[in-house]
Amino acid sequence: MADIELAKCNKVAVAYSGGLDSALCIKLLFEEYGAKEVLPVTINVGLQEEEIEEARSKAELLGVPWTFLEATDEFANEWVAKAIQANSSYGGYPVATSMTRQLIAKKVAEFALENGCDTICEGSTGKGNDQYRMHNVFKLFAPDLTVIVPVRDFNFTRQQEKELSEKYGIPYNPGIGDDRTMWCRSIGSGEVDNLHMVIPPETYIWYAQPEDAPDEKRRIEIEFKNGLPVRCDDQEGIANIVHYLNKVAGENAIGKLDLMEDGMIGLKCREAYEAPAAEVILKLHRDAEAMCLTKEERQFKTMVDQQWAYLTYHGAWFHPLKSDLDAFIERSQKYVEASYKVDLYKGNIDIADRDSATCLFDPEIRSLATTGWDQRDSGPAVKIHAMQYAILGKRGL
Numbered sequence: 241m242a243d244i245e246l247a248k249c250n251k252v253a254v255a256y257s258g259g260l261d262s263a264l265c266i267k268l269l270f271e272e273y274g275a276k277e278v279l280p281v282t283i284n285v286g287l288q289e290e291e292i293e294e295a296r297s298k299a300e301l302l303g304v305p306w307t308f309l310e311a312t313d314e315f316a317n318e319w320v321a322k323a324i325q326a327n328s329s330y331g332g333y334p335v336a337t338s339m340t341r342q343l344i345a346k347k348v349a350e351f352a353l354e355n356g357c358d359t360i361c362e363g364s365t366g367k368g369n370d371q372y373r374m375h376n377v378f379k380l381f382a383p384d385l386t387v388i389v390p391v392r393d394f395n396f397t398r399q400q401e402k403e404l405s406e407k408y409g410i411p412y413n414p415g416i417g418d419d420r421t422m423w424c425r426s427i428g429s430g431e432v433d434n435l436h437m438v439i440p441p442e443t444y445i446w447y448a449q450p451e452d453a454p455d456e457k458r459r460i461e462i463e464f465k466n467g468l469p470v471r472c473d474d475q476e477g478i479a480n481i482v483h484y485l486n487k488v489a490g491e492n493a494i495g496k497l498d499l500m501e502d503g504m505i506g507l508k509c510r511e512a513y514e515a516p517a518a519e520v521i522l523k524l525h526r527d528a529e530a531m532c533l534t535k536e537e538r539q540f541k542t543m544v545d546q547q548w549a550y551l552t553y554h555g556a557w558f559h560p561l562k563s564d565l566d567a568f569i570e571r572s573q574k575y576v577e578a579s580y581k582v583d584l585y586k587g588n589i590d591i592a593d594r595d596s597a598t599c600l601f602d603p604e605i606r607s608l609a610t611t612g613w614d615q616r617d618s619g620p621a622v623k624i625h626a627m628q629y630a631i632l633g634k635r636g637l
Contacts, residue, residue, distance in 0.1 A: 317479070
């Protein structure tokens with residue numbers, strides 16, 4: 241190992257997924273940091289059964305007690321719900337890992353305090369965003385505990401981590417890594433390290449290539465109340481709807497994202513995601529807002545949504561300003577109520593029918609086929625509005 245000064249610890253809580261980074265951290269805590277007791281804790285925010293079993297079996301292999309805490313419903317009903325109402329998008333990315341890292345950090349910090357730990361450990365690299373997100377939350381909820389980040393301390397490359405894991409006999413997935421939440425799956429964050437790499441089709445778990453998608457349209461029906469999806473076909477509840485749409489929309493070639501992202505330390509990175517449910521829900525939520533909010537509300541909320549996504553991405557979920565934005569956003573959703581019939585087809589999301597009891601669209605007034613509004617009433621208002629342009633014209637631009 242490199243000759244560096246490391247923090248010493250006694251009893252450590254580890255934010256533990258069972259993946260390459262966090263599993264290696266457990267071994268390093270004993271071998272390099274002098275830990276006497278290591279308590280890995282896995283927070284479920286949408287893991288699959290095989291991922292949970294991988295975490296459990298590796299903890300057993302490493303000889304440490306494993307704790308599993310369920311947070312799926314909390315993530316769906318408190319975090320994803322807010323993301324939907326805020327039209328969550330950071331440069332096209334429907335913030336997801338940004339949220340789960342902070343939820344996980346809160347739970348791990350609370351676990352550490354409850355179990356008398358003096359240290360918290362997590363597996364971030366020194367090049368990414370998660371180190372900031374988790375450290376912010378650790379220090380908010382457990383300000384006196386030491387935070388250890390072994391991968392960053394040793395300046396490991398991914399290949400070095402794999403070689404060290406082999407040395408210690410810790411199994412790992414040799415393919416591209418991922419981070420899966422119900423809202424969005426990050427594919428090989430930091431491993432898609434050039435502009436030319438093609439993500440193999442078999443890497444995706446929800447998204448089907450257009451040529452593999454059905455040749456017939458898939459009709460779904462979805463209903464929103466207070467800006468949140470409450471029903472999609474026969475599914476109710478945010479978590480069930482999201483899981484359902486990940487499958488149905490993904491099968492129809494919806495949800496692939498491949499974009500350049502501006503990270504927290506100013507470095508650009510290429511990121512690949514799949515988020516079928518988020519793509520459908522956010523498109524329809526924006527449409528529902530367009531029907532139900534006033535022009536001024538929509539214009540102002542666009543700025544609020546942008547700041548909301550920025551704060552969440554940058555590890556500020558618990559910042560006072562983020563709470564202030566939440567309050568405005570929640571209030572704005574009071575009349576965002578709509579129902580849709582939507583056709584999914586080879587990457588397209590086509591609204592076949594929309595309806596809303598709180599819609600501000602009045603066809604009797606707006607339609608050119610009706611006489612509900614005498615057009616001649618606009619004449620004087622137009623003249624007044626154009627007066628400033630007449631003055632500008634006389635002066636010259």
